[in-house]
Amino acid sequence: MIEAIERIGRLPAIPTHDWCDQAAAAAGDAILPSSGVFAIGVGAVRNDTIERIDAVGVHAVGASEGRADDVRQTLRGIGTLPTTVRIAGAESKLAVVQESELRKSSAWSTSTAGRFLLSRGMTAVLIGAGLIADADPTRALWVLGAVEDGAPIVGDMMFVTVILLALLRRARLALSGVGRDSSEWISPREQEILGQLVLGKSVRQIAEETGRSAHTIHDHVKSLHRKLNATSRGELIARALGHVTRGVRIRETSRKIKQA
Numbered sequence: 001m002i003e004a005i006e007r008i009g010r011l012p013a014i015p016t017h018d019w020c021d022q023a024a025a026a027a028g029d030a031i032l033p034s035s036g037v038f039a040i041g042v043g044a045v046r047n048d049t050i051e052r053i054d055a056v057g058v059h060a061v062g063a064s065e066g067r068a069d070d071v072r073q074t075l076r077g078i079g080t081l082p083t084t085v086r087i088a089g090a091e092s093k094l095a096v097v098q099e100s101e102l103r104k105s106s107a108w109s110t111s112t113a114g115r116f117l118l119s120r121g122m123t124a125v126l127i128g129a130g131l132i133a134d135a136d137p138t139r140a141l142w143v144l145g146a147v148e149d150g151a152p153i154v155g156d157m158m159f160v161t162v163i164l165l166a167l168l169r170r171a172r173l174a175l176s177g178v179g180r181d182s183s184e185w186i187s188p189r190e191q192e193i194l195g196q197l198v199l200g201k202s203v204r205q206i207a208e209e210t211g212r213s214a215h216t217i218h219d220h221v222k223s224l225h226r227k228l229n230a231t232s233r234g235e236l237i238a239r240a241l242g243h244v245t246r247g248v249r250i251r252e253t254s255r256k257i258k259q260a
Helices: 002-009 019-031 062-077 112-119 157-175 188-198 203-210 214-227 233-240 246-259
Strands: 036-046 049-061 095-098 122-131 139-148
Touching (some): 002 019, 019 036, 019 049, 019 157, 036 122, 062 139, 112 122, 188 203
Antiparallel strands (some): 036 049, 036 139, 095 122
8 A cells, every 4th residue: 555655646746638647557556456447537526426527547457458548438428427426525535435336326327437337347346536626616536446347456445545535635736726628737848848947957958958949948838837827937846846835826716716
């Protein structure tokens, strides 16, 4: 468990384009048995239904590796997803339900995701959701684990819950301040430049080392400031390192209130 918690703690502290995939791999490797699929998504949850999915990450192991892309497309294509769980707004609150409970839900077994997994001999062993944005009571991280029919997940529910709580806390750090459009998350090029800024390099130095114009690098830096809601180079680097200043939190809250 310690290794899994440490790996989750190394997930990006900012909304990178592959954050969900990295998170699915970190949690999935700890929970899945020798064959299975673990999916993580960000979207809106109301009561016991995931009603909008903005971003999805999928990790598959063993015989299920060839199903990762199919699972990703299936989850992206569904309009709603019944979870049979209800969540509250406390930071540490995570609702998780096991297969035995899912089987009692006709909404789940007849859903697009449920039919897809069952038709391929896979069983959903857990599904859960937790809030990641204090200013938006519907903004949530949700998780879905599926294994070859009959295979048990790794560890008991206490083990699973601890792993998922660590994942939820990291998601709140990285994703709570971002919008619904995942295309606005940090691109690979921007992530590369941000890494150079963290090392203390100037725009001119980055331009020289990457073979791009200073104007292009400056535009990327401006985009990073906007996406991470930072007004100074110091705030930008603080966000990259997982430190959210009080000023950034105030501006994010103000922006969300205006969008409401």
